[in-house]
Amino acid sequence: MTVLVLGDQLSRRHGPLADRPDDDILLIESTAFAERLPYHPHKLTLVFSAMRHVRDRLREQGRTVHYLQSETFEDGFEQYAADHPEATLHCLRPSSYGSDDRLHQAASVSGLDIEFVDNELFLCDAETFDEWASDRESYRHEEFYRFMRRKTGYLMADDEPVGGEWNYDDQNRETPPEGWDAPSVLAFEPDETTREVQAWVRERFGGGYDDPPYGGSWADPEEFRWPVTRPQAVRALDDFVSNRLPVFGDYQDAMLADEWALAHSLLSTSLNLGLLHPAEVIERAVEAYRDGSAPLNCVEGFVRQVLGWREFLRHVYRREMPALATANALGATEDLPELYWTSETEMACLSDVVDGVRRRGYSHHIERLMILSNFGLLYGVEPAQLNRWFHAGYVDAFHWVTTPNVVEMGLYGANLFATKPYAASANYVDKMSDYCGDCPYYKTKTTGEDACPFNTLYWDFLDRNEERLRSNHRMGLVYSHLDNKSEEELTAIREQAVDVRERARRREL
Numbered sequence: 001m002t003v004l005v006l007g008d009q010l011s012r013r014h015g016p017l018a019d020r021p022d023d024d025i026l027l028i029e030s031t032a033f034a035e036r037l038p039y040h041p042h043k044l045t046l047v048f049s050a051m052r053h054v055r056d057r058l059r060e061q062g063r064t065v066h067y068l069q070s071e072t073f074e075d076g077f078e079q080y081a082a083d084h085p086e087a088t089l090h091c092l093r094p095s096s097y098g099s100d101d102r103l104h105q106a107a108s109v110s111g112l113d114i115e116f117v118d119n120e121l122f123l124c125d126a127e128t129f130d131e132w133a134s135d136r137e138s139y140r141h142e143e144f145y146r147f148m149r150r151k152t153g154y155l156m157a158d159d160e161p162v163g164g165e166w167n168y169d170d171q172n173r174e175t176p177p178e179g180w181d182a183p184s185v186l187a188f189e190p191d192e193t194t195r196e197v198q199a200w201v202r203e204r205f206g207g208g209y210d211d212p213p214y215g216g217s218w219a220d221p222e223e224f225r226w227p228v229t230r231p232q233a234v235r236a237l238d239d240f241v242s243n244r245l246p247v248f249g250d251y252q253d254a255m256l257a258d259e260w261a262l263a264h265s266l267l268s269t270s271l272n273l274g275l276l277h278p279a280e281v282i283e284r285a286v287e288a289y290r291d292g293s294a295p296l297n298c299v300e301g302f303v304r305q306v307l308g309w310r311e312f313l314r315h316v317y318r319r320e321m322p323a324l325a326t327a328n329a330l331g332a333t334e335d336l337p338e339l340y341w342t343s344e345t346e347m348a349c350l351s352d353v354v355d356g357v358r359r360r361g362y363s364h365h366i367e368r369l370m371i372l373s374n375f376g377l378l379y380g381v382e383p384a385q386l387n388r389w390f391h392a393g394y395v396d397a398f399h400w401v402t403t404p405n406v407v408e409m410g411l412y413g414a415n416l417f418a419t420k421p422y423a424a425s426a427n428y429v430d431k432m433s434d435y436c437g438d439c440p441y442y443k444t445k446t447t448g449e450d451a452c453p454f455n456t457l458y459w460d461f462l463d464r465n466e467e468r469l470r471s472n473h474r475m476g477l478v479y480s481h482l483d484n485k486s487e488e489e490l491t492a493i494r495e496q497a498v499d500v501r502e503r504a505r506r507r508e509l
């Protein structure tokens with residue numbers, strides 16, 4: 001009997017790896033898998049280094065680990081089957097759509113069988129979610145989140161939310177005062193194993209990034225910084241709870257040009273690889289509230305991300321694939337502008353956020369939603385194209401993470417749980433960031449020379465999608481503002497929107 005461990009299932013405390021202590025262990029590094037998209041080199045380094053560290057740790061513990069490097073999973077299974085014919089592999093059920101079938105098929109070619117068990121690296125199992133969803137007409141995150149609070153008892157007292165409110169969003173939209181210093185970011189220096197992986201990634205995958213259409217987009221990133229072992233992930237969690245969580249909530253929606261991390265947890269890579277379990281992360285945050293070291297608005301905001309949003313998206317994805325991946329409710333057909341790969345634009349906000357992704361494979365959730373996805377929505381980018389970019393560029397991205405976040409939440413593509421499009425003009429960007437002051441575009445202008453493209457595209461978006469969106473009661477106010485525009489203004493907006501897209505195509509935006 002053998003335990004098959006996938007690259008995003010690296011917990012030694014859960015699933016078959018913990019339950020079958022006498023079984024051999026199989027890990028496969030598939031280069032073809034890593035070449036499916038032009039992944040950020042930090043992402044490839046992270047996954048492969050974390051896999052190799054788990055291999056070494058398991059061997060230190062006396063386990064027999066077969067670590068195979070092969071072109072495809074099929075090749076890896078064939079190699080393994082040569083010495084272990086007709087073995088049955090035990091594995092946590094993968095989160096990505098269709099992976100279980102593909103793995104099953106690849107293994108069966110070599111006469112191996114795979115048995116999947118429930119993925120314990122999440123808090124809500126499929127049965128529980130399906131039962132919750134069974135009597136509902138649509139998915140509502142807030143309802144699911146409250147259900148999970150009640151089910152787990154996190155931040156609950158006598159079946160009521162601690163503090164009397166389910167969420168404290170109204171306290172979580174502050175922008176830091178002048179001179180505010182963000183907590184320092186813990187970076188983990190690459191050890192020998194990580195350096196070996198980095199060299200291999202550069203040699204094996206590096207060249208492709210200099211070729212069109214990516215234009216060297218992921219070239220020359222900053223030093224790799226992410227936790228690749230369980231002890232490092234626990235240190236990152238300690239650091240978050242002690243230094244970042246106490247101010248996380250207040251500034252969680254803010255964007256500052258010189259502070260890429262603000263007080264965000266930076267734990268998503270460790271959670272998504274299985275180095276940390278969501279329960280321990282939530283419990284540490286709740287404990288910080290109980291002992292008075294972090295305020296409720298910060299703790300609740302964080303708990304909602306992990307207990308609510310992360311679990312909710314995973315199950316919506318599970319239930320709505322494969323249609324979700326190609327959903328395009330607004331009929332958006334524009335190609336992804338090249339600036340997403342190059343960061344070459346005069347738009348200060350967009351340029352800085354894309355540049356951060358190029359350098360670090362990361363930006364925080366509001367930059368993802370309100371800059372990158374918002375621009376894609378207003379511009380009319382086909383959702384699958386932006387989803388592919390997020391999936392390739394972010395260190396914490398997996399298909400189950402980006403698809404509902406980008407296709408539905410960001411681009412309003414599937415009519416599943418977003419109650420309205422997250423469309424915003426420069427007004428929002430200016431309120432929540434310090435970008436507009438240093439931007440050559442004018443945040444208050446919609447048309448004419450140097451008008452902010454967000455403004456032009458915002459009104460053009462409402463105008464273009466009027467038939468689909470006007471009846472949405474949450475859009476009533478913005479459509480009343482559109483109604484105040486004269487036909488002459490609307491014509492100028494439409495013409496300028498065409499010009500914005502042409503300039504983006506010419507790399508002159």
Ligand code: SF4
Binds near residue numbers: 348350429430435
């Ligand atoms: Fe971004 Fe427009 Fe503000 Fe420039 S003016 S930073 S493009 S929102």
